[in-house]
Structure formats: structure tokens, C-alpha cells
Amino acid sequence: MALVLNDEQTMLRDNARGFLAKNAPIAHLRALRDKRDAEGFSRALWKEFVEMGWAGILVPQDYGGLGLGHVEAGVVMEELGRTLTPSPFLATAVLAATAIARAGTDKQKQHYLPKLVAGDLIATLAVDEFAKHHPDHSAMTAARAGKDFKLNGAKTFVIDGHVANLLIVAARTAGKAGDTSGLTLFIVDASAPGVRAERTPTVDAHNAARITFQDVNISAENVLGKVDAGWDVLEGVLNVGRAAVAAEMVGASEEAFGRTVAYLKERKQFGKAIGEFQALQHRAAHLYCELEVTRAAVLKALQTLDDSYDRAGAIVSVAKARAGLSATLAVQEAVQMHGGIGMTDEFDIGLFMKRVRVCQELFGDSNFHADRLARLNRY
Known part of the structure; x- marks a missing residue:
């Protein structure tokens, strides 16, 4: 399968990107943080997610969901990563929805899945x-x-x-x-x-x-x-979560990279844009290549979950390990290339570093997944 999005997935990505840029920019995260919001996310914004069907992306149509796949869930996660949007999407629409849809009895599915889709439950x-x-x-x-x-x-x-x-x-x-x-x-x-x-x-x-x-x-x-006998079910749900978090890191790292390239073109030193200095060009080019390889690995993991759910463990670990390493490189380079201002809270670039650090630990860091991959291949 080609490592590109199809037309419908591209449309979902474009719609999600436009919606989040308008309704949940990084200023949205800052506002929740600075006022120490007790819930830490906007229920009004989550309601809009629900109305667009995002809460039911992985829920079968028989239970009111969209019945889409993990690639589509990954597309939304990537866009959430670009804006650092806090929401229950990962917990509810990805992890809980997968667990119940995959392992639940028909009674459990009938009772819980429609409520997840309707936004009546956060799980x-x-x-x-x-x-x-x-x-x-x-x-x-x-x-x-x-x-x-x-x-x-x-x-x-x-x-x-x-x-x-x-x-x-x-x-x-x-x-x-x-x-x-x-x-x-x-x-x-x-x-x-x-x-x-x-x-x-x-x-x-x-x-x-x-x-x-x-x-x-x-x-x-x-x-x-x-x-x-819950281990196999749990591993499957965790694989979905790992791939989703890897997709979020792709979004966060590419946004950090884009902002850094723009800064290299704007910031001047010794009478010229710092992006003209060859040392910084080499570092930016290297980072671009790393991110492109990671994007391919993450998309392959999401596609494998759709096509061969029970055999996706190895490629999911490749994607999560790779995403952790390349996203860490991306945010570290971003802060360094921004210089002193990159360390200040008033500048957004440091927020990407913090989010990537948390995502790296979530459901296993790069070392965990390198070890897991070796064990899966009987090393």
C-alpha cells in the first residue's frame, strides 16, 4: 500500500487542520493553563468534536459511529499535535472505543459505544x-x-x-x-x-x-x-494508542520544524538571515529527512492496524520509537535555533518540547520499543 493518504483522508486532514487552527490554536492551551482550569480542556470544543463525528471515528456504524480506520484516527491526532490541543480524543475515541469495540459483549457495545459517540461519556x-x-x-x-x-x-x-x-x-x-x-x-x-x-x-x-x-x-x-486472558486485548488497545501518539508527535514535530524554518528566514545576524549559514542549513536538512522517514513509518503502522490488526505490534514499535527520537530532535533543534528566546515561556516553541517529552513516555519511550521490537524478533 502506498504511504500516502487517499482523497478522503486528505480531506479529513485539511478540514481538521482548518478547524483546529481557527478554534484551538496554541493560545487555547495557554488560556486553560494560565487560568488553571479545573478540567484542563474545553467541553464546548469537545462537543464540536463530537458533532463532527470525531468521537466515533473508530466505532462501527452499527453503534452510531463512522466506522473509519486507524489512519483516519491518526490524521486527527496529527492535527491535534500541531496545535497542542488538550482533549479527551485519545482517551475516549481511540483507547476506550477500541477496547469496547474489540472485546466487549454485544450488550456492552450497545450500552457504551453510542454514548461515547454522542459525547455522553468520557472514558x-x-x-x-x-x-x-x-x-x-x-x-x-x-x-x-x-x-x-x-x-x-x-x-x-x-x-x-x-x-x-x-x-x-x-x-x-x-x-x-x-x-x-x-x-x-x-x-x-x-x-x-x-x-x-x-x-x-x-x-x-x-x-x-x-x-x-x-x-x-x-x-x-x-x-x-x-x-x-486480557493481555492480548490490552496489547491491541495499547498498539492503537501507541500509533496514535506517534501520529501526534509527527504533527508536533513538523509544526515545530515549520516554525523554525520560518524563524531562520526572518532572524538576521551580521547583516544576513541566519538561514543563510550553511551549518544551520545542514541541521535543518538533516531534520527534514528524519521527519519524512518517521512520517512514513507512522503511516505504515496505522495502515497495518487497519489491514492486519493482530500482527501490527512490530511496526507500531518501530513507529513509536522512531517518532520519539525524531520528535525529540525536532524540538531540541527548534529551541536551539531560536536561541535565547526559544527558552522563554512567551514563545510557543518551548511548549512543543514539553508535549513531545510527555508523548515520548506515554505507552513506552523509544528504549522500551527498541527492546520490545528486539523481543518480538526473538533477539
């Missing part, structure tokens, strides 16, 4: 328990209580966890930390007794939370997939 995935991403090390317990379960433990770095109505939680019903068997996914009402969310704003002014579970009773009807 997220709660998996990590440590400073670094190690989903197989989950130790949170889900002990049998008759036919039901009782959850105890804590999750950290839960995207939009403080505003979520619904949580997809990975907990251990058997085995020990480090085992891939024995994990089970649960659908948990965020308002259930024993669930407590503490907002932990990230350095990039986006949203995350630490969520604790103390003797939370969960009905067996709220098991997502099969008991003790």
Missing part, C-alpha cells in the same frame, strides 16, 4: 502503575468475591482520568507481576464507591490522573473480554 484506559510503562508488571488485584470481583490498587498517568466517567482497568486475577497471563480488563464506573481520582497535571499542561481503588466491587458483567 479512558488505566493500565500503568509505575513511572515507566510496563503493562505486564501490573500488580493491582481483582479478587473473586462470589461471582463478582473486588479491585484494590492504584494506577498512575491515566490520561484524562480526573474527568472520565468510565475506566477500562487492567487488574490481576491470577499470576504475579511480570506475567502476561492472569490479567483481566474491567469496565469500571468512575463514580463507584472506593474509586478516587487525583489530578496530576503534566509538564505540558495536559491532563493525567492517579486513580486509587479500594475494595471496589465489580460485577462479572463488567469484565471486558475473558477472565485471566
Whole structure:
């Protein structure tokens, strides 16, 4: 398959780019940050996302969604990266929608998916328990209580966890930390007794939370997939999230690069634009090549998720690792080429560095995915 967008995907990209540039420029993020908004995103803007159908991109048409693919979800994520827009799109429309659509019973799909599409629910995935991403090390317990379960433990770095109505939680019903068997996914009402969310704003002014579970009773009807066999479902959902975050980093890094090139043409030193200096030209050319290779890798990962969902793990790790490295290079070069002003908060370029740093850690950094790729290839 050609590594280019088709006409419909290009139209979606252009529409999303125009809409976000007008309605959610970086000034939107600054306003939320500076007034210390309690929710950290605009519900009015999210309602517009819903009205455009973005909340249902990955939801089948039978449940009210658009029934599109991961490439289309990646297109929206890339444009969100360009404007650094905080929204529940990743948590709700990508992670939660994928988990329920892929593993839910028909009753669960009928109950939850239309509500996600309509914007009546904000949902997220709660998996990590440590400073670094190690989903197989989950130790949170889900002990049998008759036919039901009782959850105890804590999750950290839960995207939009403080505003979520619904949580997809990975907990251990058997085995020990480090085992891939024995994990089970649960659908948990965020308002259930024993669930407590503490907002932990990230350095990039986006949203995350630490969520604790103390003797939370969960009905067996709220098991997502099969008991003790949640790992394969979880890995699939994480792959989708990883590819989506990689697409966001492509958008952020290309926007940072574009702003830097414009600055090189404007800033003058010794009577000439600094972009005329060969050393900076070489660095810019190198960065451009790196970003183009990364764009191809990320698009290939999204296409593979659409065509061969269960065999996309390796290329997704390539895309996430590559996106982390090239985006980090892009924002570091951007700050350096802007000089002293690049370090000031009043200049937007530093905000891209902060967002890329968070995205690098989200669902595994470049080192995690290099190791994962080696293991998948039996090195």
C-alpha cells in the first residue's frame, strides 16, 4: 500500500487542520493553563468534536459511529499535535472505543459505544502503575468475591482520568507481576464507591490522573473480554494508542520544524538571515529527512492496524520509537535555533518540547520499543 493518504483522508486532514487552527490554536492551551482550569480542556470544543463525528471515528456504524480506520484516527491526532490541543480524543475515541469495540459483549457495545459517540461519556484506559510503562508488571488485584470481583490498587498517568466517567482497568486475577497471563480488563464506573481520582497535571499542561481503588466491587458483567486472558486485548488497545501518539508527535514535530524554518528566514545576524549559514542549513536538512522517514513509518503502522490488526505490534514499535527520537530532535533543534528566546515561556516553541517529552513516555519511550521490537524478533 502506498504511504500516502487517499482523497478522503486528505480531506479529513485539511478540514481538521482548518478547524483546529481557527478554534484551538496554541493560545487555547495557554488560556486553560494560565487560568488553571479545573478540567484542563474545553467541553464546548469537545462537543464540536463530537458533532463532527470525531468521537466515533473508530466505532462501527452499527453503534452510531463512522466506522473509519486507524489512519483516519491518526490524521486527527496529527492535527491535534500541531496545535497542542488538550482533549479527551485519545482517551475516549481511540483507547476506550477500541477496547469496547474489540472485546466487549454485544450488550456492552450497545450500552457504551453510542454514548461515547454522542459525547455522553468520557472514558479512558488505566493500565500503568509505575513511572515507566510496563503493562505486564501490573500488580493491582481483582479478587473473586462470589461471582463478582473486588479491585484494590492504584494506577498512575491515566490520561484524562480526573474527568472520565468510565475506566477500562487492567487488574490481576491470577499470576504475579511480570506475567502476561492472569490479567483481566474491567469496565469500571468512575463514580463507584472506593474509586478516587487525583489530578496530576503534566509538564505540558495536559491532563493525567492517579486513580486509587479500594475494595471496589465489580460485577462479572463488567469484565471486558475473558477472565485471566486480557493481555492480548490490552496489547491491541495499547498498539492503537501507541500509533496514535506517534501520529501526534509527527504533527508536533513538523509544526515545530515549520516554525523554525520560518524563524531562520526572518532572524538576521551580521547583516544576513541566519538561514543563510550553511551549518544551520545542514541541521535543518538533516531534520527534514528524519521527519519524512518517521512520517512514513507512522503511516505504515496505522495502515497495518487497519489491514492486519493482530500482527501490527512490530511496526507500531518501530513507529513509536522512531517518532520519539525524531520528535525529540525536532524540538531540541527548534529551541536551539531560536536561541535565547526559544527558552522563554512567551514563545510557543518551548511548549512543543514539553508535549513531545510527555508523548515520548506515554505507552513506552523509544528504549522500551527498541527492546520490545528486539523481543518480538526473538533477539
